[in-house]
Amino acid sequence: MPFLILNLFGVLDAKRSGEDAVKSYAMNSGCSYSIIRPGRLVGGPYTNLDLATLFQVEGGASNGVTVQSGDALLGDCKRDVCAEAVLQCLENRECEDVVFSMHRFRASSATASMTAGVSAAAAAAIFLSYPARMERDHHHDVQYSISRETIQQHTTSNNNIMTAWSSSLLDSNYWLRSNIPTKCEAVNNKKMDTVNNNKTFASNTPATVYGEEEESNSANGRINYYYKRMNPNDVDRTSLMESHAIFGPLWGEGLIERYHVYKRINTNNEHPQIVLQSPRELTVVDLKVGKKLNGHDGIIHGGIISLLFDEAMGWAYECLQQQDQIDSSGMIIVTANLTVNFRAPFLAGSEAVIRVYHNETKGRKIYFSARLESKDGRVVFAEASSLFVLARKDKLRMKER
């Protein structure tokens, strides 16, 4: 159908704005999104086209769905399947940061039998696990495909549809794990070498990591933040080198081997209200721990993890101070409270990232939260929340005496 007709009264424009707002919010708040563009919704009280199919179709053949990236598809979509798809998106990591359209499966006789007797839930779940071609929006220059033919081969060669689907689900998940660059991988290879000059790039920060010169491209609505290396350029820490826990005695092979701090710089002028949403991601630390910092054999000591969090939050304060221009003359920021929940063993020799968020500022009290997670964001090793307090320097010295 011509775009002009589909877009009568600006309906598609409005939908696009809605989608852009969702993406911006997701990018700026650090959460993921899934955008489903269903075909014309049917199957409800006012559009019960399915009365017709009810008499023609055995079982639930009309529950089949076709999923494709972008909006190439045109057709109807059953409401119950759409609702199920929404729920599946919440649970399927494969659906993170994707935009796809779905409509009813216009099945050939062979493929119709594939969906016969399968519930809407199963159909939606399976097809969402096997997107014919999903566009990862954050990696918009990369597309991934899982052939729908593969599914059909599985299903036609096996009488037990559900078994066949589950086995290909495993294949597919394996494929996804082994092939899809995750959120933490670089989009732009050209930027990889900027790590070396400490300029802008965190090799393991989220996908939307762009160099400063590309910031000007943000007009296309896709690029609205990037990361810039903080240490050692932004803050003179030479005096810290010898006595600082991380950069001094605990620094080196087998110990803390990497601790690169990046501040997030938002460049989104389109939705400033969204950028300011709380909690706001302030810093990301790209780190590597060695094999000599264990508690139990092979597992990094919880105290070390707490230290890594504390430091990251200290840098987050530095970032906040730069952004919000906090007047801290005569003051020093100190940790008043730090709570850590250890969620999964953080293994010796691992690489990971810490993401720090600003939750709230109340007078001289600043609340942060943070996550230590695997580079691909799939495993959360620990979560932390903290209260930092701006204390008067002279008062702290009095306490020392």
Ligand SMILES: CCCCCCCCCC(=O)SCCNC(=O)CCNC(=O)[C@H](O)C(C)(C)COP(=O)(O)OP(=O)(O)OC[C@H]1O[C@@H](n2cnc3c(N)ncnc32)[C@H](O)[C@@H]1OP(=O)(O)O
């Ligand atoms: C770019 C460079 C990056 C470098 C990063 C380095 C990061 C490293 C950060 C650290 O590890 S600092 C070392 C560990 N922390 C300390 O040594 C701090 C020791 N504690 C203190 O010196 C004082 O207890 C403190 C300055 C935190 C507070 O004393 P104050 O006399 O200034 O404030 P006060 O006790 O009146 O408390 C102020 C507010 O904070 C609240 N508060 C203080 N401690 C709290 C606590 N532990 N839990 C909850 N709330 C707390 C307190 O209730 C109160 O709330 P209200 O204003 O609403 O009444």
